[in-house]
Amino acid sequence: MRGFLAIVVAVLVGSVLSVEQPAGADPGPNVAPSPVFPVNSPPSPLQSWIDHNIKAPQLTSTPADHQAALWRAMLSSPTGDRMFDAWPPNLAALKPGQIIESRDVTATTAQHMTVPIRRAVLLKFRSTSSTGTPSFGTATLITPAAAWNGPGSRPVEVNAMPINALGMHCTPGYQLSHNLFDRTNTDLVWFMPALYASLNQGHAVLLPDHEGPLMAYGEPNVAGHMMLDSIRAVRNALPEFDNSRYAVAGYSGGAIAAYATAMLQREYAPELSRVLTGVASGGLVTDYRDIAHRFNGWIASGIMLSVTTAIAREHPEMLQYMNNLAQWVVTSPTRDLCGDADGPLGAVGIPMDAAANISNSLDSPAAENLYRQLDLTNRTSGVPLYIYHGSWDPWIPIEDVQRMYGEQCSRGVPAVFRTVPGEHLSSYATSYPGLDDWLNARLRGEPAPNECPRR
Structure with missing residues (x-):
């Protein structure tokens, strides 16, 4: 388990990141309250281990505002234009x-x-x-x-x-x-x-x-x-x-x-x-459901994780199911990747559950709700x-x-x-x-x- 996590961290993060993450471009409207799907499966042992050993990035001094701060910190960096x-x-x-x-x-x-x-x-x-x-x-x-x-x-x-x-x-x-x-x-x-x-x-x-x-x-x-x-x-x-x-x-x-x-x-x-x-x-x-299952844990998993990050920018209700490791990754320099870089992220076949805090994340009620919207x-x-x-x-x-x-x-x-x-x-x-x-x-x-x- 520890070896698997080390590979995931090495591939996705690539370097030690500072605690304070810079904000993205002016995001306009505030994040709406997220719906909760109480029947989602509890975290697996691996997911519990990840969140126990990796603390969430400190993006705000008020824990209640963490999800809104996470959303802002995962947006693309400003271009300067x-x-x-x-x-x-x-x-x-x-x-x-x-x-x-x-x-x-x-x-x-x-x-x-x-x-x-x-x-x-x-x-x-x-x-x-x-x-x-x-x-x-x-x-x-x-x-x-x-x-x-x-x-x-x-x-x-x-x-x-x-x-x-x-x-x-x-x-x-x-x-x-x-x-x-x-x-x-x-x-x-x-x-x-x-x-x-x-x-x-x-x-x-x-x-x-x-x-x-x-x-x-x-x-x-x-x-x-x-x-x-x-x-x-x-x-x-x-x-x-x-x-x-x-x-x-x-x-x-x-x-x-x-x-x-x-x-x-x-x-x-x-x-x-x-x-x-x-x-x-x-x-x-x-068919997003079909593609998600096909890409999951395969060589295309880097593209899938990139798309999931991007879609969460428009659907911030997804953020409540993102584990601490994923929060570090999406607020890191990966949030500015061009398409010529996200593909290699899948080289070790990273499964979606390595980034989630609920088990069977691709078959969860939250995922089904997203598939319908897409x-x-x-x-x-x-x-x-x-x-x-x-x-x-x-x-x-x-x-x-x-x-x-x-x-x-x-x-x-x-x-x-x-x-x-x-x-x-x-x-x-x-x-x-x-x-x-x-x-x-x-x-x-x-x-x-x-x-x-x-x-």
Whole structure:
């Protein structure tokens, strides 16, 4: 038991941390009181041993305020740029998608491009949290130098890049608005060629920071709101894109955001029906319960622990089930990890119960409540869908996304499903030709194909 704990501490913490933890970026509203699920299982012997031998970080002098202090201390560190750090005081008075601030970022964005661009604008706008409270978002719109030779106004391809990160400096918005080597998120580099291709075709490209201001990696409700409000923001700020066609694409972590855009559009942004022409998602997670059990204690456990930390920022009721070791970890420098670092944390296969104070944490009533909040499969997409998945993906089961595809077909949604060669990473590259053709057709205004089985 002691040896196992030593490995966990060495992998997750990495160094001795000071008792006083610095606060994150201005988090806006206070934490609401947490619901309690009294029928959760008591701690296991290992969990009791952890909490007996590791004391909780002292974040406040008042024990009653510990959970609120823990929440604030686990947020991403401030970037030093108020565009990302500052919560406007009048958010409740604004409408979703209403512009708060904008900044020309052409000079810094051009450093990241291999194709010429005409302009890049960073937008800050009002949005909505997972629980419906006022929030804000940021997104970058890049207009290419290449002309648009298709019908109508220049279209906008909304690219939900897989941010997969806990730190606010890892977002496309921060990366493109700062110099090339300013805390680079190397995860984004893999996905940049598709962006260059879109710009070369004359598409404007919109890059939402879809994890939101709390960096809630993997939270679909936040992601969907951020994506839809970024489209609203472009149309509010830049009249030349008011009548443009918009199509959304996202892979892996970005697929969650793209999928949520489709599932939440009818209820959250019904007015976008006339401009949003389709959504493409690849390598998509639809069943959080299934993924949690598959990733638990496996090589993907580092990603799972990172996602759990991120989702707890939007769902602070989870914090009451976090043991003392986990509290040290989430308030350590790990709270600023980019996606190129969270994967290696799973090298020793860390189980979720090593971070919890209740046994069977993934099957607890608290977990079941969270799965329900993250589940969007009971919604009907407001737009045509293009779903694709790697034939040998060992991370995300193809059966889950096939089930979702069938459900959307049964509800009358025009949809296409493609199985492409490769595992989770390589299938992104092998999917490109078919995906690009489908997106281009949507942005030209062509009717969406429907390959759903006839009923």
